[in-house]
Each structure stands twice: as structure tokens, then as C-alpha cells.
Amino acid sequence: MAYFPMFVNLKDQPCLVVGGGMVAYRKVKVLLDFEARVVVVGENICDKIYEIVKKSNQLELQKKCFEDADCDNMFMVIAATDDNLLNHHIAEICNSKGIMVNAVDQKEDCSFIFSSYIKEKNLIAAFSSGGNSPVLAQYLKSQEKEILTPFLGELNEYMGKIRKRVIEKYDTEEKRKEIFKEIVNTAIENGELPQE
Template sequence: MAYFPMFIDLTDSDCLIIGGGQVAYRKVKVLLDFDARVTVISKEVSSKISEIAGKNNNLQIEERQFEDSDLKGRKLVVVATDDNDFNSFVSEKCNEANIPVNVVDDQEKCSFIFSSYVKEGDLVGAFSSSGKSPVLTQYLRDKEKEVLTPKLGKINELMGQWRAQVIDELPNEAERKEVFQSILKYSLDNDNLPTEEEIKVIIKERV
């Protein structure tokens, strides 16, 4: 089974995690890293999850038993319990409602899987082995950290700030590409990012 690599916007999306242990804790951190609104439902919740909830308003904890109605309106669902029958039940319910579901460590019950990723601002590099080798994807993630640095995150932010103006002033795609290539080269060759005036000069050379 091969999973299609796709990035989706989870900003302010209502996501549900069922389970409150160490695995649930890791998924909480991932979803919050992408600005989702996360609800954790479990009879017992780890102190690590509770600690995050005390600092992040995007995380809500409900220490109780799961109910079918908890699935309503969810963008995606993560099931992190050690009850296989329950996990199967929730997976089936999610599939019936067309809600993406991940059952931790049970690929057959998943309609999506988590990738190993590196994130600097909005710049993200991710790896997936289609659930076959998490160790390998973690290795690739760690190697990627050597390339995807905080500086690249800042460069990405800068390019995003100028993207609309460059598109507006340069209708030719090849010219736009040259502008961004010049900004990237300048940024990589120097300790600082180009100033506003320097970017305007780069654009003007191609107008």
C-alpha cells in the first residue's frame, strides 16, 4: 500500500485524539505544531498532555469515555488506545463518515499516516515509508535537518512576503523564477537576507 504525499491546512481545524498516553502525547505535539485545534478524550490523560493543555489554548482535554457523537465535525481522528476491538470500531465509524483516521501502529485501520518531518516556519520537509519503516523515515528526517535550516525558513517567509508583488509586476513565469532564484542565491551567499531595496532592484532588472 502506497500513500499519496499531500499537505493539508490544519489551521484551526477540529481534530480528535482518542487516548491519553505517550503515543497520544506525540500526536498532540504534531497536530499543534501545525496549528490545529485538538481535543483529547480519554479516561486517563498523561501529565505531559495536561502540561501542554495548561499552556496552549488549542488543546482541550475531556477525561471521559468516548461517544459516537464525538466524531461529528472532526477534520481528522487519531486513535491511540491498546484496545484493538475499540480501535476497529472507531476506524469503521470514521470511514463511514468520510473522516480521515489514523489508528496508531495498525496500518490496515488507517486512512492516513503521519510522516516524519522537519519544519522551519512554514517550510516543511516530510518522509513516509507507507508505514513500513518508521526507523528509516526518522533517519531521513534527521539527515534533512542538516539541509532544512532555520535560515531556509526565514528565506521562505521572505519569498512569501514578496510573492504577490512579483507575480503582479512580472507576468512572465520565467522572469518570476529568476527573481526568486536571485533572492535565494543572495540569501545563501550572504549572512543576511536581501533588504527591501535590494529586492526591488532585482525585480526592476527584469521589468
């Protein structure tokens, strides 16, 4: 399979995680990090997921057996049970309905895969091994942490605030690019955001 790297807006999108163990917990954390509305369906739900639900109004728990209808109206589904046949069944339902699906550790049943990522505000670096070696993707993430710092996250926010003004002020793409590069380079060199 050849996976296309893209970033999807999950804000307030309904996402289903089937399963309640530690794998499901890690997927829930990622989805909430990107502001999805998450429903967890599972007969046994681990304490870590219960801890999150106390802090998040974006997470709903349903302690029950999975039913096919649970996938209805979902933007994305993650099959994170320890039952490979059930995960495969969930993937088939989602594929028939055009819903993006990830069946954990069953690459052939995935229409997308989770990347290993670093996030500083809206600045994100993501790594994927195409499902071949999550450990290698984690290694790349650990190396990138030294580069993608909280300061760069702040700089990215600043660039978003001034973007419209720069576009309005300079009428050529070439000039805008030059101005944006100068701002970024100066901020990184000085280690501080420009004064407005």
C-alpha cells in the first residue's frame, strides 16, 4: 500500500474507537489532541480512558459490545480490540460505507495509518513508516524533538496572525515569500518573536 501524507481537520468530527485497552487509550489521546469528538465503545474500558473522560467533554464512553450501527455517522473509526476478526469486520463495515478506518496492527484493513508526530500548537511534524516499522517512526520523532521546539510553535502562531496583512501589503508571491523568510530567519536568529 502507498499512503499519502496529509493532514485532516478533525475538530469536532465524530470519531469512534472500538476497544477499551491501552491501545485504544493511545488512539483516544491522539484524536483528542486534534479536537475530535470521540466515542469509545468497549465491554472493558481501562482506567486511563476513564481518567480522560473526567477531564474532556469531547469524549463519550459506551460500555457495551460493538454493534455495526455504532459506525453510522462517524467520520473516522479505529478498531482497537484484541480480536483480529472483529477488527476486520469493523474495517469491512467502514469500507462499505466510505468511512476512514484504522484496524490496529492489521495494515491490510486500514484506509489510513497513524503517524508518529510532534505538535507545538499548530506546527506539526509527522513521521510514518507506512506501517512497516512504528519503532523507526518513533526514532525519527525523538530526533525531531530537538528541532521542533515550543518557540517554533509560537512563531508559527505569530506568522498566522500577520499572514493576511503581508498578503494585502505585497502584491507578488515572490515579495511575500521574501518577507516571510526574513521574518522567520530573524526570529530564529534572535530567539524571540518580532515586536508588532
